[in-house]
Amino acid sequence: MLGSVAIFSSRVNERTVRVVNHLIEEFCKKNIKIYLYDKAEELRRCHDEHTVEVIENTGDMKEKPDLILSVGGDGTFLETMMLVKDLEVPVAGINTGRLGFLANISEEEACHSLEFIYNGDFEIIERSLLEITKPEGKFGGYDPVALNEVTIQKSGLSMITVNVYVDGVYLNTYRADGLIVSTATGSTAYNLSAGGPILQPGDDSIIISPLSAHNLTVRPIVLPGTSRLRMNVEGRSAGYLATCDFRSEKLPFSQEIEIRQFTKKLKTVMLRGKDFYSTLRDKLMWGADKRN
Secondary structure, three states: OOOEEEEEEOOOOHHHHHHHHHHHHHHHHOOOEEEEEEOOOOOHHHOOOOOEEEEOOHHHOOOOOOEEEEEEOHHHHHHHHHHHOOOOOOEEEEEOOOOOOOOOEEHHHHHHOHHHHHOOOEEEEEEOOEEEEEOOOOHHHOOOEEOOEEEEEEOOOOOEEEEEEEOOEEEEEEEEOEEEEEOOHHHHOHHHHOOOOOOOOOOOOEEEEEEOOOOOOOOOEEEOOOOOEEEEEEOOOOOEEEEEOOEEEEEOOOOOEEEEEOOOOEEEEEEOOOOHHHHHHHHHOOOOOOOO
């Protein structure tokens, strides 16, 4: 049974307000302690301050919640991950955005499945994260940890050259617009658009997918999750662009980048009766035929 929950939201629209208000109302009926993180500061008027405690960061919570709810789209889920990744508390994503691979619980499901959530009647999927260990002190001062992907991209018009080493062993020199280093979770994000493989979210593997490679025989590769990657980049412009999910930094070509799997995993919620394959069929419309 739930004793306390934390609700995270960063961008507010009509759907988000409706869902958050419903969650607060239902959790209050069950006398469940509620912590509310509202980056947009638009939800504070929607609740009784004696029942809901507004927080600005996870350190404001008096105890670790039993469950974290991210209400929004996949972008909100990524921001929530960045804030709660060290708590090791299950995170459920309620989709009030668009596609919703990470926020995979629809508004309707959230309203009708609260009894299952109260009782902890759901599956927990542990998802691997990526960490940029070098350079340090970048990406806005936050931990450089990604749930979806780390990318290296050209910052100008000319392609870049990326020399990649895996556990100290030379892998390849990629001449391309960039590289995507993806988790299994991120396999359905940027990696999917670049023609990379789709992996189950609980897979520990790391995917490297080139972006518009100059050599057409260069294909995506799947590496063990224990792999440590080192990359140095060359090019004709002033530097290259490195991204860590939704954060980015422009780096000089003299700066190598090193990537490994993060020491902790993110626990995420999958409702009973749902599975990854049904999500793929739904979101990617596999099997759909407009003629039928």
